[in-house]
Amino acid sequence: MTYQQTLDYLYSKLPMFTRVGAAALKKDLHNTLAMCAKLDNPQNKFKSIHVGGTNGKGSTSHMLAAILQQAGYKTGLYTSPHLKDFRERIRINGKMITKQFVKDFVASQQDIIQEIEPSFFEVTVGMAFDYFAKEKVDIAVIEVGLGGRLDSTNIITPELSVITNISLDHTNILGDTLPEIAFEKAGIIKKNIPVVIGEKQTETEAIFIQKAKAENSSISFAGSSLHIENAHQKGSLLIVNIYKETQLIYPNLALDLTGSYQLKNILTVIESILKLKEIGYSIPDEAVYTALKNVKKLTGLQGRWQTISKNPLVICDTGHNKAGITEVMQNIKNTPHQKLHVVIGMVKDKDISGVLALLPKNATYYFCQPNLERALPTNELTKQAATFGLKGTEFNTVKEAFQNAKSKATPKDLIFVGGSTFVVAEIL
Structure with a gap:
């Protein structure tokens, strides 16, 4: 082979x-x-x-x-x-x-x-x-x-x-x-x-x-x-x-x-x-x-509060549970930016509502699903996110969601990519 x-x-x-x-x-x-x-x-x-x-x-x-x-x-x-x-x-x-x-x-x-x-x-x-x-x-x-x-x-x-x-x-x-x-x-x-x-x-x-x-x-x-x-x-x-x-x-x-x-x-x-x-x-x-x-x-470590590009600032992180996302939110708070854009996908067997409850309502969301069987379907993620007051658009792939966020963000905005290790993997 x-x-x-x-x-x-x-x-x-x-x-x-x-x-x-x-x-x-x-x-x-x-x-x-x-x-x-x-x-x-x-x-x-x-x-x-x-x-x-x-x-x-x-x-x-x-x-x-x-x-x-x-x-x-x-x-x-x-x-x-x-x-x-x-x-x-x-x-x-x-x-x-x-x-x-x-x-x-x-x-x-x-x-x-x-x-x-x-x-x-x-x-x-x-x-x-x-x-x-x-x-x-x-x-x-x-x-x-x-x-x-x-x-x-x-x-x-x-x-x-x-x-x-x-x-x-x-x-x-x-x-x-x-x-x-x-x-x-x-x-x-x-x-x-x-x-x-x-x-x-x-x-x-x-x-x-x-x-x-x-x-x-x-x-x-x-x-x-x-x-x-x-x-x-x-x-x-x-x-x-x-x-x-x-x-x-x-x-x-x-x-x-x-x-x-x-x-x-x-x-x-x-x-x-x-x-x-x-x-x-x-x-x-x-x-x-x-x-x-x-x-x-x-x-060769990657994916830990990693800067992908600047103007707009694009950061990814593999945090995917309540404790991990709590830390991510702290980092976002400490990072100067105008608007926050969040590219997010998750897998089914995580504490989805626990994570969504921690996310800010004043961000623009780009919902997607990583390419694997365990992925939470995008429409389900969007539905659950709505119950926490999180609004955004659905995309078929992580790549599409990311491209869209980049086209919408201005140079002083922050784009955060995460929710799952596999979302980060697809962006990197």
Whole structure:
């Protein structure tokens, strides 16, 4: 098979969560373990950091990978979903996995794929672990796909577990209360392995503490031990001063990821770096400063409060649940503009009304649907939006909606594109 045929095979043959939703999920780790056993258990051949949480796990993973890479470690990075190219999911020192490896891997695994009928995600995880083992990475940052306890990535024994935060998302799969979701996410806490929790939340704190105690794991809450003062924007960078208790440990740290939600993520990242240094990793301050100023360049991260063009200002963001959209609204409020134009599409299994309730009534909306089976049909989105007083026009495709917004906006307006990772992917 050619590379393109290989991808077509993966997309069409294997159940894929992004396309069909919960039906693609396997309820245990059996397939991933079977696949990795056939590959001679690559997950045991490299060191790793496991990153879970509801929001911020992608940005946190990319920042950690950038810092480790800058500190001289050969660093693997596994994230999902991809925005433009399947190979974005699997990188070493920022470079995507080769097309040849993807082709060879799928060709060599045909028998087991036929036999156990794994999901798309299970195959991708096996591929990533095999690649990192064969390329002998020093360490790999592994982002959880969904949940934690039963996620395919949860067959690793990492050096450090990281959980960014907990909010309501994928409630049809993970449970519809914060404690239920926290229980699933806490499944990545392993015996004697330290864990960093990003945000301390009243409803979930006890669950993490209990699980860490049961596993004899040291636990720290980044938001409790560290804090930020005097955060401000300087050109295209976000500048922060990070304190541990009363001591200034990172003065004037510049981030090229500038969304206001990165203020939470950066504390998680720094707490994780402090933990890694404690267990023997050599990470000079200089590596932290250089990496965080160049995350996008070093790791290829896209879609996080990303400026696409100016005059009018066009910004996209992959936030797609209540917590994510709350942060997006904060960023929009902090961005000077005359009129707001919102290009929005969503997928069916999200908290649609929870998100729509947060959107401003005085914006012009361009309703659309991303090109996948899980997409919420445009007419349904328009109907639901109307009940929240949001008015706009329907379009058949994301591209049409975006072109229309660009033709209507004046140079001082702001066009925001979002509502779903897949809407952002189509624009990028």
